[in-house]
Amino acid sequence: MASFFERMKDRLSKTTDSFKEKISHTLYFRKLDEDYFDELEESLILSDMGMETSVKIVEELKERIRQRGTTATEEARDLLKSIMADMVTVEKKEMTMPVIIMVVGVNGVGKTTTIAKLAQKYMNEGKTVMVAAADTFRAAAVEQLTVWSERVGVDIVKSHTGADPASVIFDAIASARAKGVDILICDTAGRLHNKVNLMNELSKLTRVIDREGEGFDKHNLLVVDATTGQNALIQGRTFNDAVHLDGIVMTKMDGTARGGIVIPLISELGVPVEYIGIGETAEDLIPFEAADFIDMLYDEGNDEADDQ
Amino acid sequence: MAFEGLSEKFDNIFSGLKRKGKLDETDIKKAGREIKLALLEADVNYKVVKQFTKSVSERAKGEEVLKSLTPGQQFIKIVNDEMTRMLGGDVQKIDYRRDELNVFMMVGLQGAGKTTTAAKIANLLRKEEKLTPLLVACDVYRPAAIRQLQVLGKELDIPVFALEGENDPVAIAVKAKAYAAENGFDLVIIDTAGRLQIDEALMKELEDIRDRVEPTEILLVVDGMTGQESVNVADEFNKLLDISGVVLTKMDGDTRGGAALSVTYTTGKSIKFIGTGEKLSDIEVFYPDRMASRILGMGDVLSLIDKAQSMVDDERARELEEKMRANTFDLNDFLEQLKQIREMGSFSSLLEMLPGANSKALKGFDMASTDAQSIKTEAIINSMTPKERANPDIINGSRRKRIANGSGTSVADVNRLLKGFEQSRKMMKQMGSMQKKGRKSRFKLPFM
Incomplete structure (x- = not known):
C-alpha cells in the first residue's frame, strides 16, 4: 500500500504543490485576521473548490477557531484539514458479484480509457471481465474500446457505429450471463449534461440494465475530468438525477490541475470518489482515499526528505 | 446553484445599481466584489478576475460614472466594454493565404x-x-x-x-x-x-x-x-x-x-x-x-445603449438638460421624450434586449399594456392646449374633465399622468441641483 501512496504523491506533486505553497504561505501570517482568511479563501478558490465551498470552509474555520479560542496559525491549519477531511469522507458502496458497471460522463473526460484501466485492474484481482461498446455515436469509439479490450485481454460485445446503444447493452447482458462473467463494464457515449434527449437516452439505458440485468448488482460511475471547473458540480448533479450515481472517477489528476473540485463534488452529491487517474497506464488508476488525499495536500516538508 | 444562479446574480447586481440615482465609491466597491464572486463561479481565473475588477472599478471611479445621471447603466456599459476588450476586442479571423500551402x-x-x-x-x-x-x-x-x-x-x-x-x-x-x-x-x-x-x-x-x-x-x-x-x-x-x-x-x-x-x-x-x-x-x-x-448572463445591452444614443438628438438633449436644470421642463418636453422612446420600438421589443428579460420576474409583466399606456399618455397630452402643456399647474377640475373627454380617457387617467409628471419634475429638480456641482454631462432619458 505504501507504494500506492508514494506513487500518488509523486504523480500528484504538481497538483498539490501550488496548493501546499499557498496553504503554507498562510502559515507566515502571524495573526488570524481578515488578511489571513482572505488569503486562505483565495487559495481554496484557486484550487477549483468554487466560491460557495471556499466560503463555507472559511466560515466553518472561523467558527471552530472561535470555539477553541485559538490564535495559532498552526492550529488553524489543523482545523482546516479536519474540516476538509470531514467534507470528503463518504462511505463507499461495495459491489457484489456479478455486477454491471455503467460508465457515464461528458465528452472527452476519458471514459473509454478509464474502462480499459478498470478492466485491467479487475482482471488482476482475478475477476472475469467483459466490456460493452455502447458508445455507438463518436467516430471510432467502438474501435478504441476494441483495441483496449485486445490489449487487456477481455471479451467485448459491440455493434457498428450508429447502432442503438440499448441493444448493445441488451446483448452484452445476455452474453455476460451466458458466460458467467463477474463484471460487465458498459461504455456510453459522452454527452453534455444539458442535452435533455441524450440524458433521457441514458435513463433508458439504466432501465434496460435494470430490466435485463436481474441477479446482477448495478454500479454507475461518473467520470469527471479534473481540469473541469465549477461545471463539474452541475455535471454531477444532472447525471445523478438521470442515473443514480454510485461513484466518481476523477481523471487527468496528473496535470497541474488543482482537482479541488473533488471536495464540493463529494460533499454536495454525497457520492464518493472511487478512483483517480494519474497517468496513462492501468496502474495509474488508483483508489481514492479521502484521508490520504487530504494528508497529501498538507504534507509539506516530507518531499525534500524523500529527495535526499 | 453555481450557474443557474449566475445570470440572476448579475441581474441583481445591475438592477441594484440601476435603481440608484447616484453611485458613490462604496456602491462601486460593493458591485465590484459581487462581480468578482460571480466571475469566479463562472470559472474565470482568479488572477484574471482580480485584474478585471481592478480595471472596471478604476474606470467606474472616473467621471463618466460618478457624474452620470444614469450611473448604473454607465457602470454596466463599462463592465461589458472591459470584458469585450479582455476577450480580444474585435473578431479575429483565421489566417490563410490563397494560392499558398x-x-x-x-x-x-x-x-x-x-x-x-x-x-x-x-x-x-x-x-x-x-x-x-x-x-x-x-x-x-x-x-x-x-x-x-x-x-x-x-x-x-x-x-x-x-x-x-x-x-x-x-x-x-x-x-x-x-x-x-x-x-x-x-x-x-x-x-x-x-x-x-x-x-x-x-x-x-x-x-x-x-x-x-x-x-x-x-x-x-x-x-x-x-x-x-x-x-x-x-x-x-x-x-x-x-x-x-x-x-x-x-x-x-x-x-x-x-x-x-x-x-x-x-x-x-x-x-x-x-x-x-x-x-x-x-x-x-x-x-x-x-x-x-x-x-x-445579460442580454444585448450594448445594442440597446447604442440604439438609444443614436435615436436621441444631441442638440435637443442638451436643450432638455438646460430646461431640467432651470426646472422649466414641461409637458411638451415630456411628450417629445415619449415620442423618442416610441421611435425606438415597442416597450416589449426594448425589454427583450435587456438582461433578465426572460427571467421569471418579467413573466407576469404585461408588456402590451405598457405599450398601450404610453399611447394613452400621448393622447392625453395631445388633448391639452399649448398653454396647459407649458403650465400644467393651471389644469383644474374642469380642464381635466375636458382633457379626459378629448382623449377618450377618464379623469382618473389624467390625474395619474399629472401626478406622475409632477413627481418626475421634482426628481429632475433634485438631479438638476446635483448636476450643477458637476461639470458638463449628457442628459439621459429617465427610463434608462
Whole structure:
C-alpha cells in the first residue's frame, strides 16, 4: 500500500504543490485576521473548490477557531484539514458479484480509457471481465474500446457505429450471463449534461440494465475530468438525477490541475470518489482515499526528505 | 446553484445599481466584489478576475460614472466594454493565404476535442473559403485516434493522410506536407495527440513538428468547461509553441465559458472559433462581445445603449438638460421624450434586449399594456392646449374633465399622468441641483 501512496504523491506533486505553497504561505501570517482568511479563501478558490465551498470552509474555520479560542496559525491549519477531511469522507458502496458497471460522463473526460484501466485492474484481482461498446455515436469509439479490450485481454460485445446503444447493452447482458462473467463494464457515449434527449437516452439505458440485468448488482460511475471547473458540480448533479450515481472517477489528476473540485463534488452529491487517474497506464488508476488525499495536500516538508 | 444562479446574480447586481440615482465609491466597491464572486463561479481565473475588477472599478471611479445621471447603466456599459476588450476586442479571423500551402496544427490536452475540431475547421474553410483541405493524423498514441479522423474525413469527403505503422508524428507531418504540396491541396490540418502541458517529452515533440513543418496557424484547443487550470494550460502551450489562436470547445454545454476570458487574457492570443455541438457543422467564428454577454448572463445591452444614443438628438438633449436644470421642463418636453422612446420600438421589443428579460420576474409583466399606456399618455397630452402643456399647474377640475373627454380617457387617467409628471419634475429638480456641482454631462432619458 505504501507504494500506492508514494506513487500518488509523486504523480500528484504538481497538483498539490501550488496548493501546499499557498496553504503554507498562510502559515507566515502571524495573526488570524481578515488578511489571513482572505488569503486562505483565495487559495481554496484557486484550487477549483468554487466560491460557495471556499466560503463555507472559511466560515466553518472561523467558527471552530472561535470555539477553541485559538490564535495559532498552526492550529488553524489543523482545523482546516479536519474540516476538509470531514467534507470528503463518504462511505463507499461495495459491489457484489456479478455486477454491471455503467460508465457515464461528458465528452472527452476519458471514459473509454478509464474502462480499459478498470478492466485491467479487475482482471488482476482475478475477476472475469467483459466490456460493452455502447458508445455507438463518436467516430471510432467502438474501435478504441476494441483495441483496449485486445490489449487487456477481455471479451467485448459491440455493434457498428450508429447502432442503438440499448441493444448493445441488451446483448452484452445476455452474453455476460451466458458466460458467467463477474463484471460487465458498459461504455456510453459522452454527452453534455444539458442535452435533455441524450440524458433521457441514458435513463433508458439504466432501465434496460435494470430490466435485463436481474441477479446482477448495478454500479454507475461518473467520470469527471479534473481540469473541469465549477461545471463539474452541475455535471454531477444532472447525471445523478438521470442515473443514480454510485461513484466518481476523477481523471487527468496528473496535470497541474488543482482537482479541488473533488471536495464540493463529494460533499454536495454525497457520492464518493472511487478512483483517480494519474497517468496513462492501468496502474495509474488508483483508489481514492479521502484521508490520504487530504494528508497529501498538507504534507509539506516530507518531499525534500524523500529527495535526499 | 453555481450557474443557474449566475445570470440572476448579475441581474441583481445591475438592477441594484440601476435603481440608484447616484453611485458613490462604496456602491462601486460593493458591485465590484459581487462581480468578482460571480466571475469566479463562472470559472474565470482568479488572477484574471482580480485584474478585471481592478480595471472596471478604476474606470467606474472616473467621471463618466460618478457624474452620470444614469450611473448604473454607465457602470454596466463599462463592465461589458472591459470584458469585450479582455476577450480580444474585435473578431479575429483565421489566417490563410490563397494560392499558398496553409498549414494548421491542432494542439491541446487530452479530450479537449482536437480531432473533431480539426475536421470541423477543414469542413468550414472548404465551404466558406473554397480551400482544399487535407487532414493529417498524427495522434499515434491514443488507440483508434487515427481511425476516428479517417471516419470523420470519410463522412465529410475530405482526404485523410495517415501512415500505417509509422510511429513518429514528426515524420508523418513532414511527409503529409510534401504530399499536400504535390497533390494540389492548399490547407493542411495536422491533428496531434493530446498531452499534458507538463509532459516535457511530448511537448518537445510538438516543437519538433512545428520546426519541421512551419505551420501558419497553431491552434490551441481548450475545453470550454475548464476551471482555474485553463491559465496554466494556455500559458505553457503558448510559451513553448507561440500559438496563433485558440478554439474553445463544448460551448453548447451550460458552461459560462470563464475559460475564454482567462485564456485570452493570459496569452494575449484571440479565440478564433468555438465548437457548439456534436455535428460537424457545429463550429462558429468567435465574437468577443457576444461572449461577454454570455459570461455576464445579460442580454444585448450594448445594442440597446447604442440604439438609444443614436435615436436621441444631441442638440435637443442638451436643450432638455438646460430646461431640467432651470426646472422649466414641461409637458411638451415630456411628450417629445415619449415620442423618442416610441421611435425606438415597442416597450416589449426594448425589454427583450435587456438582461433578465426572460427571467421569471418579467413573466407576469404585461408588456402590451405598457405599450398601450404610453399611447394613452400621448393622447392625453395631445388633448391639452399649448398653454396647459407649458403650465400644467393651471389644469383644474374642469380642464381635466375636458382633457379626459378629448382623449377618450377618464379623469382618473389624467390625474395619474399629472401626478406622475409632477413627481418626475421634482426628481429632475433634485438631479438638476446635483448636476450643477458637476461639470458638463449628457442628459439621459429617465427610463434608462
